[in-house]
Amino acid sequence: MNSSDRKRLLREMIFFRRFEERSFEAYMERKIGGFLHLYSGQEAVATGVLEMARRGHDYVITGYRDHVHAMKCGAPAREVMAELYGKVTGSSRGRGGSMHIFDPSVHFMGGYALVGQPFPLAAGLALACKHKGTDQIAICFLGDGANNQGTFHETLNMASLWKLPVLFVCENNLYAIGTRIDRSSAVIDQYKRATAYNIPSSQHDGQDIDVVMAAAREAIDHVRSGAGPYFVEFMTYRQRGHSMSDSNAYRSKDEEREWLARDPITIYSERLKTEGVMSDDDIAEMEKAVLEEIETDVVRFAEESPEPRVEDLNQYCLEEPPDPRWIGPLVPGERHG
Ligand SMILES: Cc1ncc(C[n+]2csc(CCOP(=O)(O)OP(=O)(O)O)c2C)c(N)n1
Numbered sequence: 186m187n188s189s190d191r192k193r194l195l196r197e198m199i200f201f202r203r204f205e206e207r208s209f210e211a212y213m214e215r216k217i218g219g220f221l222h223l224y225s226g227q228e229a230v231a232t233g234v235l236e237m238a239r240r241g242h243d244y245v246i247t248g249y250r251d252h253v254h255a256m257k258c259g260a261p262a263r264e265v266m267a268e269l270y271g272k273v274t275g276s277s278r279g280r281g282g283s284m285h286i287f288d289p290s291v292h293f294m295g296g297y298a299l300v301g302q303p304f305p306l307a308a309g310l311a312l313a314c315k316h317k318g319t320d321q322i323a324i325c326f327l328g329d330g331a332n333n334q335g336t337f338h339e340t341l342n343m344a345s346l347w348k349l350p351v352l353f354v355c356e357n358n359l360y361a362i363g364t365r366i367d368r369s370s371a372v373i374d375q376y377k378r379a380t381a382y383n384i385p386s387s388q389h390d391g392q393d394i395d396v397v398m399a400a401a402r403e404a405i406d407h408v409r410s411g412a413g414p415y416f417v418e419f420m421t422y423r424q425r426g427h428s429m430s431d432s433n434a435y436r437s438k439d440e441e442r443e444w445l446a447r448d449p450i451t452i453y454s455e456r457l458k459t460e461g462v463m464s465d466d467d468i469a470e471m472e473k474a475v476l477e478e479i480e481t482d483v484v485r486f487a488e489e490s491p492e493p494r495v496e497d498l499n500q501y502c503l504e505e506p507p508d509p510r511w512i513g514p515l516v517p518g519e520r521h522g
């Protein structure tokens with residue numbers, strides 16, 4: 186990876202962090218309502234894995250902590266922010282909100298509110314890729330807590346049996362809301378659970394984007410080669426509470442400090458400085474430019490966009506169930522469903 190790619194990666198992670206922190210502020214100002222789950226602290230996982238995937242070619246799906254995954258797939262940041270604001274210009278036309286970002290034009294097949302829901306959907310996407318005979322793969326990001334759902338076991342079994350081209354990415358941030366992993370899972374190392382279904386798996390540091398990319402490269406190559414699914418686990422930590430309604434009082438200050446010292450953006454910035462790719466001044470300038478872009482482009486767009494009109498609320502409701510073969514925009518010619 187050359188130095189301009191490395192600078193771009195750092196900028197992306199800084200952008201994603203600032204996007205999340207700015208949406209926190211907008212929530213406190215009551216401009217965003219409903220649920221809001223922030224990804225601050227976990228940026229190296231989605232950024233690193235999706236850097237190794239093929240943009241707009243592979244399919245990506247995840248849970249409700251979904252803003253960064255959508256943007257890294259190519260969903261415009263201003264449309265993601267507008268969705269958080271519930272505006273008509275949002276990725277889901279203001280009907281979905283934070284947990285339901287959806288942009289099929291870049292193969293981001295959604296954030297889902299139900300824990301474990303994306304597992305079988307990812308297998309379905311992978312089955313479609315297999316039937317079409319393309320070299321596309323499906324990538325399913327989910328938290329550690331989701332692995333205790335029945336859908337995890339049903340999906341891994343079928344995916345392995347049918348050798349589906351699906352990559353499971355477990356973002357192990359040690360908590361499911363306020364419950365620590367050792368209080369909810371009989372198996373602590375999540376990657377070991379995949380061996381029960383004959384799926385190769387591995388566990389890696391999720392705070393170092395270089396480690397994430399190297400692991401993702403191997404995992405994606407395996408899946409794309411037709412060898413069947415792969416399960417990769419990244420150890421990471423969310424820096425904020427589970428959602429905006431979580432007081433985050435259940436974690437020790439020592440634990441939080443330990444993980445903050447391993448902030449993925451700090452780790453990567455330090456590396457680029459040591460390698461002489463960027464200086465402190467370059468990074469400060471980059472941060473300033475990101476803040477400005479978020480204010481003048483992303484937030485302004487969300488704030489100036491119109492609310493959905495009450496008389497249009499049924500606009501995207503289907504009277505008939507959709508044709509199961511259908512996948513694409515609801516309104517022909519429109520970019521979004
Ligand atoms: C089927 C279902 N059961 C319970 C919930 C409530 N719930 C929301 S998030 C969550 C924890 C999930 O934790 P994890 O998978 O580790 O993801 P993280 O929030 O850490 O990213 C639970 C139990 C839900 N949304 N859906």
Ligand SMILES: [Mg+2]
Pocket residue numbers: 328329330356357358359360361362
């Ligand atoms: Mg978790």
